[in-house]
Structure formats: structure tokens, C-alpha cells
Amino acid sequence: xxxxxxxxxxxxxxxVPLVIQITDDEKCIFKNLNPEDSKRFGRENVxxxxxxxxxxxxxxxxxxxxxxxxxxxxxxxxxxxxxxVTRNKIDGTFGFTGEDPVAKYSFPAVQAVPxxxxxxxxxxxxxxxxxxxxxxxxxxxxxxxxxxxxxxxxRKPALIESSFFPAxxxxxxxxxxxxxxxxxxxxxxxxxxxxxxxxxxxxxxxxDNMDDHKKYGANLEEDIPFKYLSFxxxxxxxxxHIRKEYGEGRMLTGAVKMRLTRVLTEIVENHRRARAAVTExxxxxxxxxxxxxxxxx
Numbered sequence: 001x002x003x004x005x006x007x008x009x010x011x012x013x014x015x016v017p018l019v020i021q022i023t024d025d026e027k028c029i030f031k032n033l034n035p036e037d038s039k040r041f042g043r044e045n046v047x048x049x050x051x052x053x054x055x056x057x058x059x060x061x062x063x064x065x066x067x068x069x070x071x072x073x074x075x076x077x078x079x080x081x082x083x084x085v086t087r088n089k090i091d092g093t094f095g096f097t098g099e100d101p102v103a104k105y106s107f108p109a110v111q112a113v114p115x116x117x118x119x120x121x122x123x124x125x126x127x128x129x130x131x132x133x134x135x136x137x138x139x140x141x142x143x144x145x146x147x148x149x150x151x152x153x154x155r156k157p158a159l160i161e162s163s164f165f166p167a168x169x170x171x172x173x174x175x176x177x178x179x180x181x182x183x184x185x186x187x188x189x190x191x192x193x194x195x196x197x198x199x200x201x202x203x204x205x206x207x208d209n210m211d212d213h214k215k216y217g218a219n220l221e222e223d224i225p226f227k228y229l230s231f232x233x234x235x236x237x238x239x240x241h242i243r244k245e246y247g248e249g250r251m252l253t254g255a256v257k258m259r260l261t262r263v264l265t266e267i268v269e270n271h272r273r274a275r276a277a278v279t280e281x282x283x284x285x286x287x288x289x290x291x292x293x294x295x296x297x
Contacts, residue, residue: 001048001188001271002231003162006133008052011059017123017295018059020049021114025064029103039065046283048188051274054286058295060123061286064110070289073121077113077152082106084148093140111138112145115157122289130157135164165231168202168224189272192265199225199261206253217249218256225253225260232263 004020011018024042027033033041042063049061068075090096090105115132117124132142139161146156167184183198190198205223207213220226226246233239242259245251 001052003133003135004049004052006160006162008054010131010133011055015296016058017292018054019114019120019123020059020061021111022046022061022063023111025068025110026107028065029101029107035065039063043283046286047275047278048271050278050282050286051271053274056282056285058292059286060120060289060292062289063287066287067289068110071119071121074113074119077116077119078106078109080152081112081145081148082109084151085109085144089144093144108141108144111141112148115142115145115149116152116154118154122291123295127155129155131160132157133160133162136161137164166224166227168198170203170224186264186268188268188275190268192269195265195268196261199228199257199264202228202257204253204257207249213252214249218246218251218253220247223253223256225257229256229260229263232260232267 007018007020010016022042022045024035024038027038027041028035031038042065046061068078085108087105090108094104094108096104113119115130117126117128117130132138134142139159142157142159149156165185167181168186169181169184183201186195186198202224203222204225205219205221207216207218218226220243223246226242229239229242233242242251242256246253246256
């Protein structure tokens, strides 16, 4: 979600068009879902994206399943990109083996070609640079893309990558959130009760007893709630106050967890209200392949 919020910030800050790829085919290939369920989940993802506040006059959201069948240039770019990458390169980059289905080998090219403005002839008439905000696990796809782009006569895409949040119940330096462990992460559809329970169970850097806590202070490197506050708390002065007071033992773990609970509950509830206002017609509007005449204005 934070990558999407960051995209919205970039769109507002630089007043630029934004293209968002919904990889519903990836869900089908890697999650063993059927195409119908993958498409349905994809539309639900679009609702979450729209709820973040994008400008429909400057934003095109597309589904791989839908767009690749409608745009010949998009498919052409997939083919020429795929011709530039060997099976050995794919195996070495993504760890595929001979036991993996062929569909997995085709997907990296599909992930790559939205980096090229020619893949969207209804939007762009010339080759323009592309900036891709993404989580760091997507890096292999776009390193491959940067290798291929000059061979096709395209500009290399640039990336801004985010790190993973640590899991709530892992130490501060190990583990990341995982969909297989519901207690490792905060979800955008969690209730206030769920959020409070998960944060109360998070690994803290507080000491084992009050005397040690006052003497040594909290271990901020291991404290997950404080790390989350460093991401989500907008007030830098308040964050620095917590860092000092908690790190020197004058603030207790319970107070830090309570502050994080309030912050995350507000974010999730605001998103829930915004998402509830998103209609199917709004989804169709964002996903319509149409010119965006005001996208640079």
C-alpha cells in the first residue's frame, strides 16, 4: 500500500501521468488461481488503489489479462523483450527450474514492457522516460528490463525501491511481513480490535523489568512498534521525542504501542471509508484505455 501512496505523492508533486499495471495473470501463474478469480481479485485491488486518491484524468490502470489482448504494440514489446532474454538468464535471476511451468518464463517480459511508453500508444506518441516506484522484491524484473531496453532502442527505466516492513512478531533485524501469517502484518481491512491485538503482540525493545528499562532504556533496533512509528508518524518532532524518552527508559513499551495503535487505526479507517465510496463505474473509468489529454497540464 505504501508504494501506491508514494505513487500518488509523485503524481501530485510532479503533475505527471501514471500507469498502474494490475498483474492478474501473475496471480493465476504463481498462486494457482483460475483466471476468473485472478481477474476478480485484480478489480478489488483497483478499488484499493483508487481509494488512495489518484487523479482519473492523469491515471490509467490496466489489467494484464485485458490489455495484452487489446493492444498489439504491448504484445509486440512482450515478444521482442522475450527474445532478448535466455532461459539460463531467467533461471539465474528468478530461480526457476525445469519443474516450473512455461508460463512462469513468459511473465518477466510481461512485467517489463509497461516500462516502455510505446506499450501505450493511446497515451504516448514519443519515447519518454519511466520511473518505477516498487518494493525491493521487484528489483530483478527491472534489472532485466534495464539490460534489455537499450537493445530495443528504448530508454532504461529508473527505479525507487522500498524496503519491507519487518514482521510484527520478528526481531527488528529479521523477518518480513507474510501473507501466510496473519499476525505478522497489519491489513487494510483489519478492524480496530485486530490492529490493537496485533500491535500488543509485537516484539518490543523494552527491558524485562522496570528497573532495567529505566536504567538501560529500550533497544530501538529491536523494537517493532517504534520502527512502525518511524514509517507512519507524520510529526517528526513527536517521533524524536518518543525516540529520546523511550530510548532512555522514561517512556514504557505500552505507551509506544498505544500511540502506534492510534496512528494505524486512523490510517486504516480512513482508507476503509474511501474505499467504500469507490464504485464499479469508477473502476471502469480508471481502466478505460483512453487518451489523457490533460496528463501533463
